[in-house]
Amino acid sequence: MTESITLVLGARGKTGRRVVARLNDLRRPVRAASRTTGFDLADRATWGAALDGVSAVYLVPMNEYVDQSIIPEFTATAAAAGVQRIVLLSARGVAGEAQPSQQQAERAVRESGIAWTILRAAWFAQNFSEDFFLEPLRAGELAIPAGEGREPFIDAEDIADVAVAALTQEGHTGQVYELSGPEPLSFRTAVELIAEASGREIRYTPLQVPEYVTSLTSLGFPTEMAELLAGLLDGISQGTGDRVSDGVRRALGRDARPFPDYVKAAAAAGSWSL
Incomplete structure (x- = not known):
């Protein structure tokens, strides 16, 4: 068969x-x-x-x-x-x-x-190395409306591990797994870790929502998408992401990968090199 x-x-x-x-x-x-x-x-x-x-x-x-x-x-x-x-x-x-x-x-x-x-x-760690934060980081500045709010960034490797377990093993039916990293971090701290690991000068600049929407639409983003992204980041500035979830441990019996470990691996792979 x-x-x-x-x-x-x-x-x-x-x-x-x-x-x-x-x-x-x-x-x-x-x-x-x-x-x-x-x-x-x-x-x-x-x-x-x-x-x-x-x-x-x-x-x-x-x-x-x-x-x-x-x-x-x-x-x-x-x-x-x-x-x-x-x-x-x-x-x-x-x-x-x-x-x-x-x-x-x-x-x-x-x-x-x-x-x-x-x-x-939660927000993917890989957004910093594979998605919309990558080019601003390479240019030396991440300017977004997240303020000093914190988010426990989740490594996509952990998400994939949980997904494959749920696809191939018993015991996951009817489960809602909230997946986060083990520690909430501000975007400022995230950028500082990336700068240190990559050996580059990169700064973090908090923006207001209208400024960020304008910056995205000027780059060709559809207005609806720009407003959605700005709203999500603004939510982080107001504390919506400042909590740790236990989904990785519930699904896999281990802790989620710390953000600094992701940063070191991504830097070693040249993610933020010019």
């Missing part, structure tokens, strides 16, 4: 590609889906081929690109196709809640009739 397939959405993203790598290491059949492979969550015509023979799905809604109202339809299609397990990457909001932008996806997964696990992640 052919072993069933795990479908990984967002397979070129920060967590998706790490999930794919781990499943390959476990010799689990995996279908890596992204726009480069012809899959588009917003395009229903691409769902059938992606779901064919699939028993488990790592679902990354990519809310900045996809209307969340499509998620219930996708989960219903997955259930009809025989999918037995869904692991959803979500984002944590205020204590005990998901970010408002993720609540519809969480509800769709819970109501799908499929065994589910939800991963509510």
